[in-house]
Amino acid sequence: MSNKFKSKSAGDNFFAAPAQDRKEVNRECLRYFRENPGFHRLFIGLREKYRSLGTLGGKIRLTNLKPEEKSALSGLLRRDFYQQSQAEIEVTAVISALDETRFQGVDLKEVLIGYWGEELLTKKEELMLDQQQREEYFSVLAARLSPKAAGWLRETLAKKDNAYKTLIARYDQDPQSLSRDLLAVGEALAELPCLTGTKTQLAIFSSQITTDPHFFDRTMSARQLLVYALMYLFAAPKPSNAFEEAELLYKAGLFSTEIANYTISCGLLGYINETEIHQGWLGFYRSGESLQVSLENLSRLKQVQSPGGMVFVLENPAVFSVLADRWSKESNENKQKPKQHKENPSGRGFSPLPMVCANGQINLATLTLLDMLVASGCLLYYSGDFDPEGVLIADRLKKRYREKLRLWRYSVTDYTKSLSSQMLTPGRLKQLQRLEDKTLIEVGAVMSETKYAGYQEVLVDELWKDIKSYMFG
Secondary structure, X not given: OOHHHOOOOOOOOOOOOOOOOHHHHHHHHHHHHHHOHHHHHHHHHHHHHHHHHOOOOOEEEEOOOOHHHHHHHHHHHOOOOOOOOOEEEEHHHHHHHHHOOOOOOOOHHHHHHHHHOOXXXXXXHXXXXXXXXXXXXXXXXXXXXXXXXXHHXXXXXXXXXXXXXXXXXXXXXXXXXXXXXXXXXXXXXXXXHHHHOOOEEHHHHHHHHHOOOOOOOOOOHHHHHHHHHHHHHHOOOOOOOHHHHHHHHHHOOEEOOOOOOEEEEEOOEEEOOOOOEOHXXXXXXXXXXXXXXXXXXXXOOOEEEOOXXXXXXXXXXXXXXXXXXXXXXXXHHOOOOOOOOOOOOOOOOOOOOOEEEOOOOOOHHHHHHHHHHHHOOOEEEEEOOEOHHHHHHHHHHHHHHHHHEEEOOOOHHHHHHOEEEEEOOHHHHHHHHHOOOHHHHHHHHHHHHHOEEEOHHHHHHHHHHHHHHHHHO
């Protein structure tokens, strides 16, 4: 054989007589390949072929050959690779070439194992091993969780729903971080304020569980897992927005002290227990003034009541203010007691008008107040704007409270009276397709044809007449 195709590794007699001991042959062959970097990409290809085929076979393609690779391949395979930029090599050709060297009889699989320092596995075997390791990981972790959290984790993994994709993705990325978050969620489920009938700020709760007040903030990875766990605990759907997420947390007894999360009311009484009225609420009630309360304020109350057993809920602050002023003037001129009021704690001989202002939207504080009113037996009368956003608010509240809420001035006739010059865009009108209440669907159909918004402010006189009629008969 010409010396042209011999390996150029210094001091190596590649084609010397083979060693007699098989293990010694494997060791010498492994040493040779490790010392020659020109074979490294070939060994990468050999490993990938074994992973995909489960045996050493097929072809290996190498592109952009380096000089040391051309030299190494030429010496081993006795082919001229010096003029080539790429190579296609049969695995069987590598085995045959080794049998013609001093490494005759070498076990190429054993050499590969030694080269990579680990057992060779097929892709199927790797998947099975990964699955076994993953199952063991979650099994050990579930045993460390509180019973409710363990139940959530096991059911999620078994049914492959809820947080399944998130859990698997985070396990693949950083199992240690996932363990930390899951253990925190497990402790959180065991210590939820709702279990003792109380409520607390999320930051305080978070610091009690983890010493980090921001551990369950919206930007933190643990927050997502906590929400998934609460979905399981309360059999609730996945929140579609920040408001629904805050509502789910509040159900668990957790809330954030957001400045914008407040609501305005008048004519209502808050109770700190079954019989004792909160003195702050009583003071505003007696003065007939509007009261602004936060979600935190509401969390400290046992219940909220309207002495008349009903409440007028207005979408817009301007309408709320006008009606409150008219009622105040009426109270100074007319001492007749409203027929609906069973009691009058005002001390003025005339009760303030029971109202709630949604302030253009239904935030969690407003929704919590309405929940408390309905729980105390109140009937809600809701009136808002005739634009897609306003009608959807009405639809959502009707779906939530059903017979406990009556749509107030939400007929097609009322829409026609309230028409403005504000044209609605096709994108906004498309939202009306989500309506579920029959009455509002009829209004939405007319609105889609007319393409103009109607506003509650135009109906102030009609709303006032309704209030007087209802309250005095």
